[in-house]
Amino acid sequence: MKFEKSTGVKGAFIPRSALSLSGFIEDETAALHTLPGAVVLLKKRMTAMEMIRTVDSISQLAAELLTELAAVCGPCDECESEGCPYEEVDGPIDLPDYLRAEAGIPKDAKLCAEVNEGEKSVTIYATDHQHDLTDIPQGLMPLLGALGVCLGELEQKLITGEVVHNG
Numbered sequence: 001m002k003f004e005k006s007t008g009v010k011g012a013f014i015p016r017s018a019l020s021l022s023g024f025i026e027d028e029t030a031a032l033h034t035l036p037g038a039v040v041l042l043k044k045r046m047t048a049m050e051m052i053r054t055v056d057s058i059s060q061l062a063a064e065l066l067t068e069l070a071a072v073c074g075p076c077d078e079c080e081s082e083g084c085p086y087e088e089v090d091g092p093i094d095l096p097d098y099l100r101a102e103a104g105i106p107k108d109a110k111l112c113a114e115v116n117e118g119e120k121s122v123t124i125y126a127t128d129h130q131h132d133l134t135d136i137p138q139g140l141m142p143l144l145g146a147l148g149v150c151l152g153e154l155e156q157k158l159i160t161g162e163v164v165h166n167g
């Protein structure tokens with residue numbers, strides 16, 4: 001169950017009723033897990049069954065978020081006629097530090113490569129976006145594939161950094 005908070009997260013507190021719905025009893029000790037993009041309050045002591053329920057509910061929430069993202073991007077067959085803008089990613093492009101420094105490319109800048117056909121050369125340059133498909137954890141790629149998400153569309157959303165979840 002989701003409790004709406006219309007104000008900002010500053011000074012956020014968890015209503016007693018919410019804790020009680022999640023099975024926390026009075027004086028229960030809890031551990032706050034600060035994760036990238038989420039804060040999770042877990043019971044400090046759990047039985048095996050409580051752990052199973054917790055794992056199940058966290059998995060369900062993750063599945064809901066992934067399904068939402070998949071819906072925002074849409075299925076890939078819609079772009080079949082024009083060709084999906086997604087091209088196979090072989091991991092990030094690397095450049096030795098001295099070449100980066102020489103070219104004035106910041107250490108953390110993402111790199112892009114362009115093959116100069118017929119010249120037997122490749123142009124490597126810093127992109128002006130922060131994120132793209134190379135930032136997706138490897139474990140998530142098969143799930144996105146199984147959902148039929150258009151990776152070209154997803155990459156566009158990663159590049160523009162637009163808000164895709166609001167609620």
Ligand SMILES: [Zn+2]
Nearest residue numbers: 076079084150
């Ligand atoms: Zn596509």
